[in-house]
Amino acid sequence: MGKTTWVVVTAAVVAVVFSAGFIVVGDDEPAVSVMTNAASVLFAAFATVCAGRAARSTAGRKRLVWLSICIGLGGWLVGSFLWAYFELVTDIPPFPSVADLGYLVFPIGACIGLALYPVGHPGQSRTRLVLDGLIAAAALFQISWVMVLRDTYEADDTSRFAFGLSLAYPVCDLVVITVAVLAQTRARAGQRRTLTFLTLGVVVMALSDSAFVYLTAAGTYEDEIGRVVDVGYLVGLLVIAVAALLAVDEPATEPSLVRVPSRLALWLPYVPVAVAAAVCTPTNLHESGMAPLFLSTLVLVTAVLLRQFFVVRENRRLLDLVAEQALRDPLTGLANRALFNDRLSHAMQLHVRDRQPVAVLSLDLDDFKLVNDNLGHPAGDQLLVLAAQRILGCVRAGDTVARVGGDEFAVLLEGKTEHSRQVARRLMASFDEQFVIDGHDLLLRPSIGLAVATGDDATVSAEALLKHADLAMYSAKRSRTGGVHTFDPEMTRTRPKGTGKVGNAGTSTVRLLGQLRNTIDHAGLSLVYQPKFGLRDGEFVGVEALVRWPHPERGLLGPDKFLPLVREYGLMRSLTDLVVERALEDVARWKANGVRVPVAVNMFAPSLCDLELPKRILRSLDERDLSPDLLTIEITEDLLLDDVDRTRQVLDSLRGRGTRVAIDDFGSGYSALGYLCELPIDEVKLDRQFIAPIVDDARAAAVVRAVVDLAHELGMTVVAEGVENDDTTTMLRDYGCDVAQGFHFSPPLAGAELCDLLRRLTSPEPASSRSS
Known part of the structure; x- marks a missing residue:
């Protein structure tokens, strides 16, 4: 096992020991109090140290994330220490007290950290993430107020300050939970493990906070059920510490393609609003003179929500279109270089995991510049479109065909090696037929290079495989012998040269060259x-x-x-x-x-x-x-x-x-x-x-x-x-x-x-x- 695993196992064993200790001491309140406070300080210190190590080991935005969480956990540690001091050493009630200021630093630090977490794509609004958290928190607070808190507020004889302070916990926690869940919906595959543990730890801490406030208001926190809440705090701190340790071992965030937010991420904040409206409506309608005002307010809010629904749907449709265009070549409709590299990277991950062969074909049209120079760029564009159609006709539906340069194409093939060779042969044969461009019959042949990562070769990277295909293509271009050149390590010793001199040939020369190639081939x-x-x-x-x-x-x-x-x-x-x-x-x-x-x-x-x-x-x-x-x-x-x-x-x-x-x-x-x-x-x-x-x-x-x-x-x-x-x-x-x-x-x-x-x-x- 690795170092991180040993640390996590040790912390889990300590947590189990403390939990077992609560059971062993039974009704011995002083012993329970000492163990509870000691465990709280110990686990808060452990989580703070782990978060600090994560902040020191990471860079960029991730460092700010864990620094913010570390500050929040440090506040919790100070609050735990003061609570223990007030409860065990002095006669000052620990709640409300200055210890609460330390505790409240945690949800603020956690919220800032989660909002800064590098999820989604660069440029995606983080302000909206926080606003969504506030919307959901406000709606959930309304639900809680109507169903639970109002009765407690009216019956409670404590000071309004103490009650307001107790409400600050669930309100802050609701914001943190919403931001954490929304961040989770934005996470990419490589980020989800760490972010899942962080979200889970924050949620457990928030639920424990809410349970603490409810049990304190009800006067039952000192009962045995309060011990469960204390264990919940310890579990939450432990899970956050695990997330920090995982962040240390997590690779740097990979560059991400622009992705359209999911429907869940867009509409999740409005779900609590709808529930709040359903819960609050009956209560407010019973109030004297409130019915007309509330009904008009309901109509207004409903209209705003409906308008927002249509705006979001239209924006999403536009985002779908923009995202698609960002990943497609506008001329041929094929994948562009960014999408091809993304899929190649994913294919190589499967190659390493499942030993699945991966092949890349690099294809370049010979003498394409002659067409551009002598027939014009519109004719060249038409030729590229026709060539793209021929390439698509030679591959399977699941293969990726991309235009990666002016007259350069690439094909990603997954599966049996023989299939990639068959596709390469079909591609070469498909160019035997002449292209008809502006009334001219043109025969352009491709230079094709093939590079294969077999199931036994798990060392080759996506970048290396693409480079090998390019080297094989340049070898084919230099030889001009037709057929497909498969990568050989010997090719790395020869630097790719130019594609040959292109003279000032006219249209007739372009046609003559195509005819000559065809005549030699046949x-x-x-x-x-x-x-x-x-x-x-x-x-x-x-x-x-x-x-x-x-x-x-x-x-x-x-x-x-x-x-x-x-x-x-x-x-x-x-x-x-x-x-x-x-x-x-x-x-x-x-x-x-x-x-x-x-x-x-x-x-x-x-x-x-x-x-x-x-x-x-x-x-x-x-x-x-x-x-x-x-x-x-x-x-x-x-x-x-x-x-x-x-x-x-x-x-x-x-x-x-x-x-x-x-x-x-x-x-x-x-x-x-x-x-x-x-x-x-x-x-x-x-x-x-x-x-x-x-x-x-x-x-x-x-x-x-x-x-x-x-x-x-x-x-x-x-x-x-x-x-x-x-x-x-x-x-x-x-x-x-x-x-x-x-x-x-x-x-x-x-x-x-x-x-x-x-x-x-x-x-x-x-x-x-x-x-x-």
Whole structure:
């Protein structure tokens, strides 16, 4: 057991001992008096110390709460000490006496403390809480006066001061009880344990006060029933002390969303008013001449109450609307970030308690800024609404979908992990259909990240789970490979970068980009093949795969029309995988027809940082029973490599399995010589702009000759691109260039046309390249 539990148990045992002592001493009045006063002082001191400790251990408004209650309990302690002194040491009657001033400090301190208690939401009126307490107290006092106190007042022969002082106790207690109950109705889940004990202790003290006043007026307090009242005081003090001890261990008050007050909190203060009217009406109607005045007063009060009823109902309806709007995105109607975080926190609490899996999906629309910039913000808003509808169509009724940013959405999923993966797949598939915005067909794909807290993982927090989903989403956005990226701890080592450069594209570019994504996703691109020939013997040595886009409206588009979009918007890996798969399919078909055709495939330099690339390529070759030396990977040299060391590791892995590596468009960039030194290269392909001027420009010819000699010194094959005439071919042959390609030999051919070319060649078996 914890320290707080031991203290509470000890105090409870002491209370039981004192209670048992009352029974043991029986009718021994002096002994009962000593025990009663000693217990009162002891328990009041204990409760005061506990409240003081709570005030010292808490902060902010809670410190003021317990400081006020501590002062109230301190007043009770002083009153108990003075009462004991008057009763045991002197002959001065303890009631009424200066001790009552100390006792009355308690309900005032308790009332202030309860009114200050941080319940509800910031900004909620605390003055109204006190006023509600006064209304209820006044009504309850009227009831008590008519039913009990008036007869006692008229029959009592004590001074009016003593009687007024005795009435101060129940009046103050009624206010405290009402404020305590109303505070309890406002309490949030995390506050109710402490506040329940505090309310219970205050109520027990108030009931004991009322019983004391009644029994004193009736002259029966000194009987055995008075001992029960004394025990009630002790119990009340003990329960308040427990509340103070619980407050010490209670976490800091969590920020709360704005919540509409319950109907109980709104109408509870008026219940005693209605009861008071029902009790007082018959009595006042019997008074001479009071009937007309009382009836008019009753009509007036009823009208005021009815008007208040309608005002409160209208205000509540407005509060419902405001609270709903405060937690909803005004554009899409989805939950906003505040509501999503609130529900995520609650879900994580259930996750810790019940081991229930929780998943968060983070979703961001790719290239959404293009829509805003080129079609306008109204079109962007319309797109967000349509996207929200698609997301809602993929989740269950109990799942939470929120718009947490401009084009960012989040989904909270509770339950089986497999369900969250199914929802993620449905979400991705739902965006395959184009959006129709202002007459434009737009295809925007999302980047989706998934983070899951399994039932066995009770350590992850709500903030961490949301951050993990964001990291996975950024990973998906960087790769632009489609699908859903699930969080992996490795992602924390890579800082999220931007979503890519957004150029000054017009509406046509937005449409073209969407169409390109759709075409790549559905393998709608085609390949043509540029034949390559050995310059020494003229033998066919292989082909280079070139991608084309058969656009339904613009006709056959060359790579210069769409590769800039591929580079700029992160479609490189998707396009590369498509080209490799399609090229190897054709190579396998040619092999089945008895023709061995090595193929070269262009690959953007940044793609070579992917350590999984060799495994994917080898798997594709094995699936088609193709030898790795039938494939040459050509690095597009006009793009800089992100990580040379990582790229070298990938290329070594490829070459170790027999795949060849070439630098494409050598001379078009600035890093060529560095690549020759740092990377394992088999071939150097001279750029067409490097080759074209050699016939007329001696300096260009000298540079080409030097590059050929350098490549041979490094053990590399040299391939010339864009050879257009016989003079260029002759010079390249004289320089020792190994292979050439260009329109002088053959234009790019479709697969069927390439087969016809191979049949026309004199050699049925094409020779391999110089280094194969």
